[in-house]
Amino acid sequence: MRDRFFEVEDCDRCGKPLNGSRIMSMYNQDVLCMDCKDKETQHEDYSKAVEADHEQIRRGNYNFEGIGLKKL
Template sequence: MCGHQEDLNAPVGKTDTFFTQSSCDRCGGTLEKGRTMSWFTQDCLCPDCHGKERELRAKLRAAGQDDAKLEGCGYLPLVE
């Protein structure tokens, strides 16, 4: 043994703040009325931004794009 012991409970990369943060990653608004994770990114969204994202998904489907293929893509897609 090398005498070095790893802390297996230590956070790796960015610490998850989804349940502890107080403001929306998109608009900076409060999360007092609720929170949800973005369909496209790892952003924590307020209800207003979640509604806008649902509208975007509906527009993508109406334009013939498969929004399911964009889940977790890491960006907000443009609707053509």
């Protein structure tokens, strides 16, 4: 099975080329450039998204879809 994370060439949020540097969103399964990730970390409920992700990992769910993206 192929992993979309490694196949995406452009940021799901802004469309800029990823050029090998990428990270997953904490809110959903978007693949982000580092600029969009920096913006995401400034969102008021980012810590809620991180905690939800960590809780799912503790429960053994390594494919958590996130808490959902609200307008950033």
